[in-house]
Amino acid sequence: MHYARRAQPPPSPLPQRAGIDPVRLRLPPDPDGQWPDLGSYLTARYAGTRGARSIAHLLAAGRVLGPGGRVLDARDPYEPGGYLWFHRDMEPEPPVPFAVRVVHRDPHLLVVDKPHFLATTPRGSHITQTALARLREELDLPALSPAHRLDRLTAGLVMFSIRPEDRGAYQLLFQRRKVHKEYEALAPHDPALALPRTVRSRIEKARGVIAATEVPGGDPNAESLIELVEARGGLGRYRLTPRTGRTHQLRVHMNALGVPILGDPVYPRVTDPAADDYRRPLQLLARVLEFTDPVTGAAHRFESGRTLRAWDDRAGWEAGSADEER
Structure with a gap:
């Protein structure tokens, strides 16, 4: 059976503006x-x-x-x-005063090290102050598109497809869980908490509600491996390996274990800091991405060059000093 191909829309008569499509x-x-x-x-x-x-x-x-x-x-x-x-008229946005660092670029793939507080893609009140809009402008890559997303409050590695014809292949890597991801987090250290452990639960998030919740019963849809790497001064440095990709999954699982991630404005309770309050970033970092490139066949392993500030300067982090985000 033959199906008619869906007609492509005409080309846009308007260029992007500040990295944003019309x-x-x-x-x-x-x-x-x-x-x-x-x-x-x-x-x-x-x-x-x-x-x-x-x-x-x-x-x-x-x-x-x-x-x-x-x-x-x-x-x-x-x-x-x-x-x-x-083009919609866009409201002014407070600039996120931290740089996006390029980790890898080839004709097909861009991997960057995103700072805290910068959204990956336009959404809600964050439009031009996003990694996608900035990179399109700074690197002159108007066709750039995300292969996946990272929370605005989480720093670390994010992948983008440079060519539209490659976009589906890179997105499928994540949909089919073919990318090994590791995160680093700082949270209280509880000597009574037996680690490593795999946490499985059912996480649901209602539209318009900021916090996701664990729901008892039903089939688990979220799985995370939690490991303690190091502990000192009542603080733990954790390696988190998500095996699924639910919204806020790692933050929800750490909170459920009684060790919420430092700087989390949602778990265990919503504090709703101002969008331009950059004093105490969430101490969560997308540290590692490892996969086989579906376009070139190359084996890739990328690591973030950022550090979580509270590990070496917890007093300064808690005081909200204005050091540059690292």
Whole structure:
């Protein structure tokens, strides 16, 4: 049986702005003729959202474009299946004053060492202050895309695909658990806690709720190997090896063991520090990525060059001194 290939959308008439792609909309079918013109559709689509006033402004300013760069007007006839593009007006973001370090770059793959507090990809209020947007701009790689994601508060290694045709191969590595990942964490040391141990549980996260929770019963969907590497002064340095990839998995498992990771603003309780409060970073680091490259066949092992500050300067970290993030 042959299936028709899905038609590719026309090329965008708008370039990226600050490393961010324009919004692309494809106009849906309108069998009842409820949208006589483009403006009525966009008004209905964004009704009740913060974007309602913005889209009206963009239309009036000639900043909504169709294929080939044609400026669209609110009075233009509605064309089901048509495409349009625009850039949203972005709110100012506090700059994250730490560098993204390139660990490896070849024609297919980019591996970087991300600082704490920098999101991997645009989401919510973090748009231009993300690793993806910064790297697209700094390295002139507009087609760059993430192979996986790392929490904003977690530092360490992140992989990106440079060419669109390679993106699926690198993403599948993570989906099929073909990447060996090791994390380092600093947390209280409990001599009574028997380690190493494998923690298995069921973790669920509700939309709009910041904390994930362990749910009793049901099949486990999260598994982590927890090992103590070193202990001194009541503090432990732990090697964490996740065997699954649930949201906040390592943070949830460490908290469940009674040794929450230092600087965690969610576990054991939500403290909600300001987005630009960089004084006490979460002491969690994506230390190692190891895999066979699905495009080149090369065997890779990458290690982060960052250190978790509280291990050598716990007093300074707890005091929230303004030393550069390492």
